[in-house]
Amino acid sequence: MEVASEFFEMPIEDRIQHYSDDPNRIVRVLKSSFHERATNNWREAMKISGYPVEKFAHLLPEKPSKFRDVVGRYSTEVTELGRWILKMINEGLGLEEGYFDGEQSGGEQFMVINHYPPCPDPSLTLGLVKHCDQNLMTILLQGKTKGLQVIKDGKWIAVEPIPNALIVNAGHQLEVLSNGRLKSIQHRAVTNSSVARTTVVNFIVPTLDCLISPAPALVGQFEDPIYRPFTWREYLSVFREKDGDPDLVLDAFKFK
Ligand SMILES: O=C(O)CCC(=O)C(=O)O
Numbered sequence: 001m002e003v004a005s006e007f008f009e010m011p012i013e014d015r016i017q018h019y020s021d022d023p024n025r026i027v028r029v030l031k032s033s034f035h036e037r038a039t040n041n042w043r044e045a046m047k048i049s050g051y052p053v054e055k056f057a058h059l060l061p062e063k064p065s066k067f068r069d070v071v072g073r074y075s076t077e078v079t080e081l082g083r084w085i086l087k088m089i090n091e092g093l094g095l096e097e098g099y100f101d102g103e104q105s106g107g108e109q110f111m112v113i114n115h116y117p118p119c120p121d122p123s124l125t126l127g128l129v130k131h132c133d134q135n136l137m138t139i140l141l142q143g144k145t146k147g148l149q150v151i152k153d154g155k156w157i158a159v160e161p162i163p164n165a166l167i168v169n170a171g172h173q174l175e176v177l178s179n180g181r182l183k184s185i186q187h188r189a190v191t192n193s194s195v196a197r198t199t200v201v202n203f204i205v206p207t208l209d210c211l212i213s214p215a216p217a218l219v220g221q222f223e224d225p226i227y228r229p230f231t232w233r234e235y236l237s238v239f240r241e242k243d244g245d246p247d248l249v250l251d252a253f254k255f256k
């Protein structure tokens with residue numbers, strides 16, 4: 001967490017070479033976001049698209065000096081932890097062994113370091129707009145500064161930071177695979193006027209052509225599937241079309 005914040009605290013001359021609008025770059029810092037609603041987000045984000053990160057270490061910033069080593073090791077360990085949690089969920093749902101392995105989690109894993117500078121007037125903007133994570137599972141390190149909120153009964157609730165705790169989020173993909181048993185919670189990040197906030201997020205994602213549908217073991221005689229089958233490629237295109245609105249995106253795949 002420290003090296004992640006230290007990167008954003010360095011003078012702009014040390015950071016500038018990593019800023020890019022080119023989505024094909026494996027490591028880049030971006031100002032805007034993946035959809036229109038998010039263009040005014042009060043955040044900068046470093047996206048690392050290669051996995052395992054150690055293989056792409058030469059593309060990561062050289063400064064702070066421990067950045068490459070720490071980020072590489074963290075990414076691998078937290079992704080392994082994520083896979084272990086998925087194994088437990090797999091068992092808990094009573095699915096055949098390894099259901100989440102292979103294509104369901106075999107896409108391009110990526111990592112995002114979010115940085116929210118202090119904001120002069122937090123009432124005017126958000127750090128990150130309301131969304132659901134798209135993918136199978138996300139593991140978020142929130143650090144010491146609060147800012148993450150989740151929606152419950154129509155109200156935004158702050159997720160209090162717990163030292164060294166990780167937050168595990170089910171994405172839309174897991175909500176569909178579990179036929180709605182595991183909900184993908186809507187969340188957002190708010191800003192504050194006094195301190196910068198940095199968070200580290202690792203995403204476990206499916207392959208582009210992976211077929212996503214409620215697991216056959218969960219539906220059948222006693223339970224109807226809530227969602228129709230779709231490929232991850234199709235999901236991403238609907239996500240763009242609906243501008244990332246979490247309700248509209250999932251609704252598009254529901255049986256009416
Ligand atoms: O920074 C946070 O607290 C939330 C980040 C997040 O939700 C995301 O990157 O998907």
Ligand SMILES: [Fe+2]
Nearest residue numbers: 131132133187
């Ligand atoms: Fe998120």
